[in-house]
Amino acid sequence: MKKELGVQPYLFPMPTYMIGTYNEDGSVDVMMMAWGGICDLKMVALNLEADHKTVENLKKRGAFTLAVPGTDTLKESDFFGIATSNKMADKFERSGLHAVKSSHVDAPVIEEYPLTLECRVVEFQNQPYGLRVLGEIVNVLADESVLDEKGKIDAGRLNAFAFDQMRHDYYAIGDVVGKAWNAGAGLMKK
Secondary structure (H helix, E strand, C coil): CCCCCCCCCCCCCECCEEEEEECCCCCEEEEEECCEEEEECCEEEEEECCCCHHHHHHHHHCEEEEEECEHHHHHHHHHHHHCCCCCCCCHHHHHCCCEEECCCCCCEEECCCCEEEEEEEEEEEEECCEEEEEEEEEEEEECHHHECCCCCECHHHHCEEEEECCCCEEEECCCCCCCCCCCCHHHHHC
C-alpha cells in the first residue's frame, strides 16, 4: 500500500555538483548544488536561488566550473553547501582545498575534485519557479585516476555521492549493476 505524501521535491538520486566561480576580488567561491544537471549534449542547467553569492559571480564573470566531488571530500563539499560567501569571505580558504585558474573560462578548477566541466554562461532564465542558469560546456577535465585503460571516465572511480532530499543523507555511488541499452534488451524480443 502506498501513502500519499503531498507535493514534495522527492526524487532520488539527486546529484551533488560543485559550482566554482570567482568573487569580485578574485577569491574562489564554491557552492554545492543538487538541483540541476545536463540538459543537452553540451549544456548544463543550474537551478539556483537568485540571492546566492555564486549567482552574483555568474552574472559578473559569465563563467563557472561544475565539478563532481568524491567521498574523500564529502566534509568540505557539504561545508560549501552550508556556508555562504555572502557572510563568510574566507569560505574557500577554510576548506583547505586548492584551486587553479581554468585555462578555458574565467573560473577556478578545484584540484581535489576528480571531474570538472568548464562552462560559459549562455543564459539566465528568470522563471516563476526560480532562476535557471544555462551553461555551455567548453571543456572537461578528469584526473587520470578516474580514467580507464582506454582513457574514458570510469564512473566507479569517481567515488561520487548523491543527495537524499527525503532524509538529508548522502549515498556513495559506485557499483555497476547493469549495462545501459542492454539490460532490458531481451524484452524487445517479446
